[in-house]
Amino acid sequence: MPLKDFDLVWCRGTVREKIFEPWMDSMRNQGCKFLEGRRVTDFYFDEETGRISELICGKESLKADAVILAVGISTLQEIIQNSAALCTREEFLKVLNLSSIDLLSVKLKLDKKVNIPFASNACSGIDNSNGWTFFDLNTIYDEHKDDPETVIQADFFHANELLPLKDEDVVAKAMSCLSKCIKDFEDATVIDKEIARFPKSLTHFFPGSYKSMMRGSTSFPNLFMAGDWIITRHGSWSQEKSFVTGLEAANRVVDYLEEGTFARIIPVEEDEPHIQALRSLNRNLNEIIAQLPWSNYFIQ
Numbered sequence: 001m002p003l004k005d006f007d008l009v010w011c012r013g014t015v016r017e018k019i020f021e022p023w024m025d026s027m028r029n030q031g032c033k034f035l036e037g038r039r040v041t042d043f044y045f046d047e048e049t050g051r052i053s054e055l056i057c058g059k060e061s062l063k064a065d066a067v068i069l070a071v072g073i074s075t076l077q078e079i080i081q082n083s084a085a086l087c088t089r090e091e092f093l094k095v096l097n098l099s100s101i102d103l104l105s106v107k108l109k110l111d112k113k114v115n116i117p118f119a120s121n122a123c124s125g126i127d128n129s130n131g132w133t134f135f136d137l138n139t140i141y142d143e144h145k146d147d148p149e150t151v152i153q154a155d156f157f158h159a160n161e162l163l164p165l166k167d168e169d170v171v172a173k174a175m176s177c178l179s180k181c182i183k184d185f186e187d188a189t190v191i192d193k194e195i196a197r198f199p200k201s202l203t204h205f206f207p208g209s210y211k212s213m214m215r216g217s218t219s220f221p222n223l224f225m226a227g228d229w230i231i232t233r234h235g236s237w238s239q240e241k242s243f244v245t246g247l248e249a250a251n252r253v254v255d256y257l258e259e260g261t262f263a264r265i266i267p268v269e270e271d272e273p274h275i276q277a278l279r280s281l282n283r284n285l286n287e288i289i290a291q292l293p294w295s296n297y298f299i300q
Contacts, residue, residue, distance in 0.1 A: 010119070010120060010135070010140050011140075012140065012141060012142050013141050013142060013143060014141075015239065035062075038057040038058075038060065039057060039058070040055055040056070040057055040069075040079055041056050041057060041058055041079070041082055041083075042056035042079075042082060042083045042084060042085065043055060043056060043067070043083060043085040043086065043223075044056060044061065044085070045084075045085040045220075050220070050221060051220060051221055051222045051223075052064060052067050052085070052220050052222055052223050055067065064222075065222065065257060066222045066223075066224070066253045066256055066257060067222060067223045067224070068224045068225070068226055068246070068249045068250070068253065069223070069224070069225050069226070070225075070226040070227060070242070070246055070249070071227065072100060072200075072201060072202075072203065072227060072229075073095065073098045073099070073100045073200075073203055073204075073227075073229055074100045074200040074201075076092075076095055077095060077096055077098075080092050080093070080095060080096065081096075089218070089219050089220075091214055091215075091218060091219060092214075092218075094211075094212040094214075095212060095213075095214060097209075097212040098203075098204070098209055098212050098213065098229070099204040099206070099209075100200040100201065100202055100203055100204055101157060101158045101159075101160070101200070101201075101202045101203075101204045102157075102158065102159045102160045102162075102163050102197075102198065102199050102200060102201070102202075103155060103156070103157060103159060103197075103198040103201050103202050104155070104156040104159035104162045104163060104170065104195070104196075104197055104198070105153065105154075105155050105156075105195070105196040105197075105198070106153065106154045106155075106156070106170060106171065106174045106193070106194075106195050107137070107151070107152070107153045107193065107194040107195075108151070108152050108153075108154075108171065108174065108175075108190050108192070108193050109147075109149050109150070109151050109190070109191050109192035109193070110149055110150040110151075110152065110185075110188040110189065110190060110191065111149060111188060111189045111190075111191050112149070112150065112187070112188050112189075113148070113149070113150055114150045114152075114182065114184045114185055114188055115182075115184060116136040116139075116150075116152075116182060117182075118136075119135060119136045119139040119140050120133070120135050120136075120140070121133060121134050121135070121181070123177070123181060127177070129158065129161050130156050130157055130158040130159050130161070130162065131156075131157045131158065132154060132155060132156045132157065132177060133154070133155050133157075134152060134153065134154040134155075134177075134178060134181070135152065135153045135154075136150075136151075136152060137151040137152060137153055138150060138151055149191065150188065152178065154174045154177065154178065156174075157202065159197075163197050163199060167193065167195050170195055171190055171193055171195075175188075175190065203227075203228055203229040205229075210231075213229055213230065213231050214229075214230055214231065215230065215231045216230055216231075216232065216245055216248050216249055216252060217252060221256065222256055224249040224252045224253060225245070225249065226242065226245040226246040226248070226249040227241075227242055227245060228241045228242045228245075230245045232244065232245050232248060234248075234265065234267070234268065235267075235268040235271075236268055244265060247263040247265050248265065250263055251263055251265075
């Protein structure tokens with residue numbers, strides 16, 4: 001069944017086109033240089049200073065005063081397994097206990113207008129293997145506002161069973177799911193499609209995973225972390241959390257180098273009273289459990 005909305009605001013176009021690409025252009029205009037086509041394979045650790053002094057990218061090395069790793073779990077795990085420096089630290093070895101999931105994104109253009117009651121929809125109860133969402137892009141994106149056809153996007157999470165499918169089978173799967181939520185989709189025909197597969201691109205938050213997640217600062221004084229899976233007290237989530245932890249990491253670099261201007265981080269709104277009460281109850285319960293002799297047997 002679909003739920004009518006989420007507790008967030010949607011960008012009126014793709015995040016890449018509306019936010020990320022203009023942001024990168026702005027940084028280029030201020031002298032920032034992007035080195036593309038390079039994959040970090042290791043770090044040079046200066047034993048005298050205890051700092052990371054160089055990034056190793058295959059056969060190339062780049063000197064660094066400070067480093068921010070803004071990567072997903074699967075990418076960091078690959079770096080850790082190949083890094084003589086990182087695999088000596090427990091905080092990085094714990095990351096190997098974490099996991100990520102696959103994402104399949106399907107954008108469809110249909111030959112007719114379908115009445116979609118809500119612009120954004122979180123769905124459940126159709127397939128036990130994956131969760132999914134769908135969005136009315138005619139309502140959300142400015143570029144599709146006046147389109148005579150319906151433009152819809154469906155995102156499937158934990159999509160390991162769907163990634164190997166041929167495009168036509170993916171389209172059939174998406175239309176089948178959409179039709180079960182809104183019957184008018186049964187009479188619509190797909191006239192264009194865009195399918196994107198993202199293996200191991202999303203963080204898998206599971207019971208017990210918190211204790212293996214990292215904080216923004218590391219045991220290397222000039223190495224910092226950012227991402228949606230980094231521990232922070234800010235309270236944001238998903239892409240917003242990645243952005244906030246990125247600002248926090250940048251502020252740590254400014255503090256470490258004693259150069260630059262601190263970024264302003266806007267706090268999230270206060271939780272509703274019932275959420276605050278449940279958080280307080282959860283903290284009190286955890287404190288009680290921690291005092292029990294068998295507390296290690298509880299998932300935290």
